[in-house]
Amino acid sequence: MDKKTIHLTLNGEAREWRVYPNELLLNTLREQEFLTGTKYGCGIGECGACTVHVNGAPRLACLTLALACEGADILTIEGLARDGKLDAVQEAFLGQSAFQCGFCTSDMIMMTRALLNENPQPTETQVRDYLRGNLCRCTGYASIVRAALDAAEMERQETA
Amino acid sequence: MREFELLQPKTLPDALDALAQNDAARRPLGGGTDLLVDLRAKRVQPDVLIALQKVNELRGVARVNGHVRVGASTPIAEFLKHPLLTPYRALHQAASVFANPMIRNAGTIGGNIGSASPAGDTLPPLLALDAQIELVSASGTRTLALDDFFLGPRKTARNANELIYAIQLPAKENSSATRSCFYKLGLRQADAISLVSVAVWLAREGEKIRDVRIALGAVAPRPLRAKRAEEILRGQIFSETNLKEAARIAAAECSPIDDLRASAKYRRRMVNVYTRRMLEQAWQNL
Incomplete structure (x- = not known):
């Protein structure tokens, strides 16, 4: 399977990603963006370690396909502090x-x-x-x- | 994870076209909270996933011809928020103990029904509320009682070229003389798979039970209506004797298994206890 291009907003910035159809949002965040604050725990939706916000709602990045995030607004722990000020x-x-x-x-x-x-x-x-x-x-x-x-x-x- | 192609149709005709190959290697994808787990465990091996989240026709909650119609892609989280759904108490209670908020934001009602786990949390409430299910394919739609939809563990009456379109909840549940309630017994408070779940819908007329439906989860190959127990109560006085007998029969009607969560014997005993408690709770709130 070939990679496909998607556009989205990550921690307030526009992003273009090349992702495989079977790629999980969790892996793209950690391995392509190097945002390793989002953790890989159980991988089957039982521990919550990979919680991120997608369009304002908490979601599990281990059960979300990256390719399905076209146009999404994603917030990870790295995007929570604003202008050097902690949330x-x-x-x-x-x-x-x-x-x-x-x-x-x-x-x-x-x-x-x-x-x-x-x-x-x-x-x-x-x-x-x-x-x-x-x-x-x-x-x-x-x-x-x-x-x-x-x-x-x-x-x-x-x-x- | 296995390689697959991901299609993301934006309209219902496009989604049905994508499914029309009538090929088991094509699977509709709702919120992914069951299917992606099954994929990673290699329990399913699809070549093509058809994601439904962008299909607008499958979303939304509306009042249609006297019933409330809920699109299949409606997330479980909506059941806790939508004013048209809050009167369906048993379903609301099931949504409030459904997994956790992250799963509720992703998982959909159509997905919970389509997965057809005997322990699916929304299924006993939907059966107790006498829900109908709408299926759609390129050749049209058909509606059947949800009770006729479940055939066995993870087996349903959905044909491979069909999608779950919506569920319909009858409006009569809103009337003041009826009440529904639900209880899920798990090994812990959060993120538990049911050992037993019981949903009850009850209509009162004076001191009599005008009508009643009892549905059981996780104690048979499919979510189950305890119809013989209902017969004991229908049209009868709400009494200790009738209640005891109905609960005893409900426990006899189910066919639980031993597994790592509980023994069949314990499950059967709990069906007896919780059937009775749910009937009492529904009655006392009328």
Whole structure:
């Protein structure tokens, strides 16, 4: 099978990709763009490590064909900070030291960002429910949930 | 991963043309949350995938001739948001425990039906709600009861040249004297495959059960209506004795298997428990 050309927006910049029909978005991001913040965990949609935003919604890059992303707007962890300033979610994760090995950190941050875009003031139950598909094998959930709630509070104060 | 060609038609006629070869090596692709996993595990070996996400005719939720029509490519996430779908409580509850938000954004209702897993989360609610399914091919459309669509594990009445077009949900569920509910029993709260799932739809008339439908997931080769249990209850008083008997019969009607998640015996016992609980829950909320 031959590569085909697609056009899309990646972290706010226009991109032209040459991709195979059976190529996964996850592989294009990591091996063509060298954006390795998006992790390859289980590869079958059960761990959440490859979570990115596609057209504003969280999606699993391991279950997304790159060729189907023609015209899409994709955001990865590398595109979250703006003009050298970390996103509130990133600041909150730092504040809570919400990582142990760090493997799930990118996906937890991207997922928390998606949650706060949908629901700026979630309860703890809503945070836990939204992050249900993102696994932390160090089991560091308590600080991750605290960080998500902190980020919501930081953004509430910013807009107040 | 196996090499394949990816077609991305933008209209329904183009998609049907692409399928018209009537060839098992061509497969429609919805959200990809089942098919791409199967591809990587080499459980399916298609030469051509026909991606449906750009086909506008397959999307959208609308009220049509008194029922609510949901296009096959509608993602599961829509069931949690769309005002026309929230009255279908059993389906709404199934969507809220369906995998996780990333999978719900990609996975579609047509895909969940087409995959025809005995444990598919939306299938018992759709059966309990008496959904109809529309199939479309180059030669036209046909509509059948969803109950007639499932033939066995991953086997359906869809011909290779057909696409799932839409599901239709009858409007009567909206009336105040009916109620539906759903419960999924898994080994953990998140991302679990059902051990047992139970959906119930119930219509009340005074102290009697005017009509009832009970559907069971993960306890038979296909999602199953417990029709003999329904017969026990239909037109009868809502009583402890009738409820017990219906739950006992529902457990006898299914044919669960032993696997790594649970034993057949446990599953059958849980069908009894949750059939009864769902009937009570539906009744108490009327």
